[in-house]
Amino acid sequence: MKLAESFYIGGSVTTIAKKLLGKILVTKINNKVTSGIIVETEAYSYKERGSHAFKGLTKRNEVMFERGGKAYVYLCYGVHEMFNVVTNDERKAEAILIRALEPLKGIDIMLERMNKNSPARITSGPGKLAKAMGIDRKLNGEELWMNKIWIEDKGIKIKPTDIVSRPRIGIDYAGEDALLPWRFTVRENKWISKK
DNA sequence: TAGAGGATTGAT
DNA sequence: TCAATCCTCTAC
Numbered sequence: 352m353k354l355a356e357s358f359y360i361g362g363s364v365t366t367i368a369k370k371l372l373g374k375i376l377v378t379k380i381n382n383k384v385t386s387g388i389i390v391e392t393e394a395y396s397y398k399e400r401g402s403h404a405f406k407g408l409t410k411r412n413e414v415m416f417e418r419g420g421k422a423y424v425y426l427c428y429g430v431h432e433m434f435n436v437v438t439n440d441e442r443k444a445e446a447i448l449i450r451a452l453e454p455l456k457g458i459d460i461m462l463e464r465m466n467k468n469s470p471a472r473i474t475s476g477p478g479k480l481a482k483a484m485g486i487d488r489k490l491n492g493e494e495l496w497m498n499k500i501w502i503e504d505k506g507i508k509i510k511p512t513d514i515v516s517r518p519r520i521g522i523d524y525a526g527e528d529a530l531l532p533w534r535f536t537v538r539e540n541k542w543i544s545k546k
Numbered sequence: 547t548a549g550a551g552g553a554t555t556g557a558t
Numbered sequence: 559t560c561a562a563t564c565c566t567c568t569a570c
Contacts, residue, residue, distance in 0.1 A: 393553070395553075401553075402553085403553080406567090409566075409567070410566075410567090411565085411566055411567080425553090425565090425566090426552095426563095426564065426565060426566090427552065427553065427554060428551090428552055428554055428555085428562080428563070428564085429552085429562075429563035429564035429565060430554065430555075430562060430563055430564080431554050431555070433553065433554085435553085448553055450553090476554070476555070477553070477554075478554050478555065479554085479555075519553070520553070520554090521552085521553055521554070522553060524551095524552085525553095544554095
């Protein structure tokens with residue numbers, strides 16, 4: 352079952368970021384289906400400096416200001432596409448960066464996209480999982496209950512005690528907001544990014 | 547219209 | 559530790 356629009360509305364962005372752990376992200380790009388269990392997320396809000404939305408609406412981040420349940424995809428460092436899930440109501444710009452997956456379906460397709468022979472760590476990082484899943488900026492603004500990219504409510508059950516909270520990665524410019532423990536991972540999962 | 551820099555990655 | 563690489567955003 353695809354998660355409905357209501358999943359993405361009406362909870363704090365950190366609560367939804369935690370609820371996304373264990374869910375399944377699925378893409379169908381050029382008729383190729385790939386999927387993976389979400390094992391790492393980061394929450395971003397217009398209220399804090401770590402977020403693209405902090406300084407207000409721009410052409411790049413306008414999807415963040417729309418109603419929750421859409422994909423926000425942008426180019427980072429001119430090299431990598433990043434996939435985010437937009438949450439909550441219009442104007443309350445919040446989004447969740449999907450940072451790591453445990454591959455499920457279409458692993459052969461992922462290997463081909465990544466030019467790799469082994470699936471080890473193939474989706475352990477936001478840039479890598481976007482590429483492996485075939486996600487690019489053409490999906491920016493796409494609703495997550497249509498037929499290109501969606502999230503399913505099965506996967507694995509994550510107990511609250513199995514969720515680890517830490518500061519987010521790569522946002523030193525955010526000052527003390529960089530210390531917010533808004534990065535969530537499944538405890539001891541081998542697919543999470545970095546160390 | 548120019549200049550700076552980034553929610554990363556992989557190689558050195 | 560560092561380069562790749564291309565937008566976006568800001569300031570002039």
